[in-house]
Amino acid sequence: MAASSVPKFTLTPTKPIPTLLRRRSHLPCKAISTTSTSTTSDSYWSSTTADIESHLDLTLPLRHPLLVHHPMRHLSLHSPPRTLAPALCVAACELVCGAPRERALDAACALHLMHAASNAHERLPTIALPRDDDDEGGVVRHAFGPNIELLTPDGILPLGYEMVARSAAAAEDPKRTLRVVLEMARAMGSEGYASAQYAEFHAEGSERFVAERKYGGLYACGAACGAVMGGAEEEVVERLRRFGLYVGMLRHHGGLFLEGDEDLKSLALMELEMFESDKVEILSSLVYV
């Protein structure tokens, strides 16, 4: 990833811009037709999500002790809100190297688990409010009781790091795999997802701050990790990270920014202009929410 190494992708303007994006430069974002590719894209995201879930299903079998593994499976597989950030990890890897998706599957699952763990804790504060609070208001229903939903994510989160560190990719390229560990730790930590949870809890920080650090950061991390696992140069990693940031903000916080949503779409699509793969149309479908 040294700056002097030969980049696999360049920003040379003479390179042909993919059809969808060439059209984009003449039309406002909203007018871009995605009808022809929407079925392919939908099917891509569904099948990728299914692959991730099935890989997780195998990694987290329902086994003894059930007291531990039942809530782990529930909070990992059935409870977290849907996000395409892990699938974007796989798509970014396929975009930059055309490698089989297995190469990024462990990283994608890890991101899913980290999101699941953080989300489970996030749903708890209402329960954990001091007892002089209203007994009825704002109570979240939990499948296992708050103590288990407090402790279980502390078992889920390390499994994410374990999946990355023990993956086949880790043996092949430990340096890039370690970079993925670093990316995920930063995306989820006190400068990332956790900082947005704090801001929400304290009702501090702008909506944009929360959007950037929360699902913006989650998608950015997914895209960057996929690019890293795919062997991309630093510039490509950063482009895909920005694409993920805009897409995550749009998909999970869209509408917050009023006409700014259109800017986010344009910014996201601009980051894909350097790529020639047929995967570009699939990735660009994420901006149409």
Next chain:
Amino acid sequence: MAASSVPKFTLTPTKPIPTLLRRRSHLPCKAISTTSTSTTSDSYWSSTTADIESHLDLTLPLRHPLLVHHPMRHLSLHSPPRTLAPALCVAACELVCGAPRERALDAACALHLMHAASNAHERLPTIALPRDDDDEGGVVRHAFGPNIELLTPDGILPLGYEMVARSAAAAEDPKRTLRVVLEMARAMGSEGYASAQYAEFHAEGSERFVAERKYGGLYACGAACGAVMGGAEEEVVERLRRFGLYVGMLRHHGGLFLEGDEDLKSLALMELEMFESDKVEILSSLVYV
């Protein structure tokens, strides 16, 4: 770490056994004098702990937003119960390679942070009990209120992985650093520390199970990670892991096993018999609690 590579340490019985341990073979454990080395040992553990805390102090400066960083510092530096598991990480590294302690310092800090994060969550369940419980019984006092002490560890834990992944050692030897990530994830996860928390919460599992998975596992992880960072062969890593396991059980759960404590001491000291370094006496001091 391939089995075919030349080991730096062997188990050849003709090698001289360090003085303290040679004496041990003729005396019951309790009768071993540690007077001559206790000052050196005490000073070693104090200075190593101080080095770890000072490295953490620099890594976690009190900065804005204070709402995030004040509880992070408090729960990382001032709140967790004392353990020498992180210091053992440094000691094991020095034992196997005589390298400067800086080589294992990030890993040691990471282990400290992971323990701090798990411990903070562990102290919360009493607060999070359903509201139909006794209003007075078993309430734990918290510096920041339960919601902050719930969310803060989710910022502390990723910082641990980040410290490992961005360390100088990571750039020098990504493969061994990734192994450290794996060791820590397994030690803290649903088969390790977290499984002991579950067992304690449900009042299930034997005391021995909890002792093995909790502080036994924490010390085992510290020792193994230090050995890995020091470049040790697999056999040496496993010996130091077992030493850490026995020491952690003794130091934090000692007395649980009645006369078994003496067996744990002997088992721990036996694992050190292969080493010739002057650090052996320092490590062996950990069994005298």
